[in-house]
Amino acid sequence: EVDLEERLAELDLRSDSDVPDVPPPTDSTPEILKRALSGLSARWKNWWIRGILTLAMISVFFLIIYLGSFMLMLLVLSIQVKCYHEIITIGYRVYHSYDLPWFRSLSWYFLLCVNYFFYGETVADYFATFVQRREQLQFLIRYHRFISFALYLTGFCMFVLSLVKKHYRLQFYMFAWTHVTLLITVTQSHLVIQNLFEGMIWFLVPISSVICNDITAYIFGFFFGRTPLIKLSPKKTWEGFIGGFFSTVVFGFIFSYFLAQHQYFVCPVEYNSETNRFVTECEPSELFQMKKYSVPPLFQTLLGWETVNMYPFQMHSIALSTFASLIGPFGGFFASGFKRAFKIKDFADTIPGHGGIMDRFDCQYLMATFVHVYITSFIRGPNPSKLLKQLLILQPEQQLSVYKTLKSHLVEKGILQPSLRG
Numbered sequence: 001e002v003d004l005e006e007r008l009a010e011l012d013l014r015s016d017s018d019v020p021d022v023p024p025p026t027d028s029t030p031e032i033l034k035r036a037l038s039g040l041s042a043r044w045k046n047w048w049i050r051g052i053l054t055l056a057m058i059s060v061f062f063l064i065i066y067l068g069s070f071m072l073m074l075l076v077l078s079i080q081v082k083c084y085h086e087i088i089t090i091g092y093r094v095y096h097s098y099d100l101p102w103f104r105s106l107s108w109y110f111l112l113c114v115n116y117f118f119y120g121e122t123v124a125d126y127f128a129t130f131v132q133r134r135e136q137l138q139f140l141i142r143y144h145r146f147i148s149f150a151l152y153l154t155g156f157c158m159f160v161l162s163l164v165k166k167h168y169r170l171q172f173y174m175f176a177w178t179h180v181t182l183l184i185t186v187t188q189s190h191l192v193i194q195n196l197f198e199g200m201i202w203f204l205v206p207i208s209s210v211i212c213n214d215i216t217a218y219i220f221g222f223f224f225g226r227t228p229l230i231k232l233s234p235k236k237t238w239e240g241f242i243g244g245f246f247s248t249v250v251f252g253f254i255f256s257y258f259l260a261q262h263q264y265f266v267c268p269v270e271y272n273s274e275t276n277r278f279v280t281e282c283e284p285s286e287l288f289q290m291k292k293y294s295v296p297p298l299f300q301t302l303l304g305w306e307t308v309n310m311y312p313f314q315m316h317s318i319a320l321s322t323f324a325s326l327i328g329p330f331g332g333f334f335a336s337g338f339k340r341a342f343k344i345k346d347f348a349d350t351i352p353g354h355g356g357i358m359d360r361f362d363c364q365y366l367m368a369t370f371v372h373v374y375i376t377s378f379i380r381g382p383n384p385s386k387l388l389k390q391l392l393i394l395q396p397e398q399q400l401s402v403y404k405t406l407k408s409h410l411v412e413k414g415i416l417q418p419s420l421r422g
Contacts, residue, residue, distance in 0.1 A: 049352055057360075058211070068278060069269045072200075073196065079361060080185050081111070082358075083357055083361060084186070086347040086350075086356045086358045088107045088177075091103075091174055091177045091178075101164055106159055106178070107178045110152070112151075114152075114182050114187075119190075120141070120144045122190070122194075123137075126197060126270070188364075188365035188368045189368070195375065197268060198379075200259075200264065201266050202371060204255075206320050206370075208255060209252045209325070210324045210367050213247070213324050213328060213363075216243060217325075221240025224239040225238075229241050233332070236333075244329075248321045248324055252321030252324070256314045257310070266313075267281055287311070287379070288313055289312075290310070291309070293309075320374070324367055327366070328363040331364075332362050335347075
């Protein structure tokens with residue numbers, strides 16, 4: 001017992017330099033690119049590899065947008081699983097020599113449990129009419145939270161049973177590692193999908209703003225960067241940070257203007273139970289209807305305009321772009337600190353020149369939370385469609401009670417004539 005306490009005390013006093021090294025990722029750059037760029041310096045070689053792969057990823061992203069909202073949801077789920085895998089793998093590699101029992105199995109089990117909970121909530125909220133027609137699903141939705149809790153409790157008990165005397169401290173470290181990873185990946189990806197249901201524009205503008213900021217900050221930093229921004233990321237510069245900010249705000253403003261003109265992007269994503277398809281058809285809200293605004297006197301002399309026509313959403317795009325370029329990068333700084341703590345350059349080597357999937361989406365998760373909070377705080381109002389779906393689930397006598405209450409209320413307000421009572 002004394003020896004065990006001494007070893008645990010030594011473990012508590014370990015510095016960052018004592019953390020086990022993670023094997024460096026291999027170079028996954030295609031051979032054809034290596035040969036084509038062999039004559040360039042390392043700096044320019046990385047520039048071209050990043051540029052080519054960025055264009056390829058953007059092209060695939062546009063293709064998925066064309067395929068529709070359901071494919072975007074599958075994309076978000078795939079990215080979530082891959083990011084979770086990359087972070088969990090780092091933990092496993094760091095502590096692999098300790099041979100922790102059931103660590104990877106329990107990690108994936110908890111991922112399934114948490115996804116079951118969040119996506120079950122989504123099904124209950126947005127697919128109510130579909131669920132109503134199937135008795136098996138009605139049971140799962142009715143007791144969804146109890147089932148979710150039971151599943152999690154099973155995993156919790158399995159973890160407790162897996163505890164081994166000489167590994168207590170490390171096993172609890174990895175238990176916490178798993179839950180923090182779930183918080184970062186699953187919760188945030190759930191919010192991304194919630195934003196998508198509000199309208200594809202609430203999905204595309206924030207994500208595109210982060211991508212734009214990454215690209216333009218890299219370009220400005222590559223050509224003009226001289227002043228280091230933060231020690232966690234030595235390659236980040238103030239020139240790149242400032243250039244990225246202004247570029248992103250302008251991009252978000254213009255991009256929002258084009259998206260706001262199309263129902264496909266501005267209408268909430270809803271599931272049509274009759275056609276078994278997601279639809280984006282509606283009468284656009286006031287946010288997406290052109291309005292005339294007075295130009296402040298200070299800018300009237302500069303622009304020569306007294307009024308300007310624009311969509312109200314474009315004003316919101318400025319807030320989204322500002323967050324993406326000023327606060328969003330701190331998600332990247334956080335990831336840089338994490339990687340430095342474990343002596344790794346990238347989370348993985350999935351994308352040549354970019355690292356892992358998590359390296360590209362470290363800022364997106366922070367952005368997803370902000371957009372969700374922004375929508376619920378400043379945009380979203382009562383949703384008649386969602387309310388109607390909930391009413392349709394009620395028993396006939398409950399629906400009749402709601403009808404009588406609403407009818408009485410409308411009569412009192414003078415909207416319905418008293419003669420209609422009966």
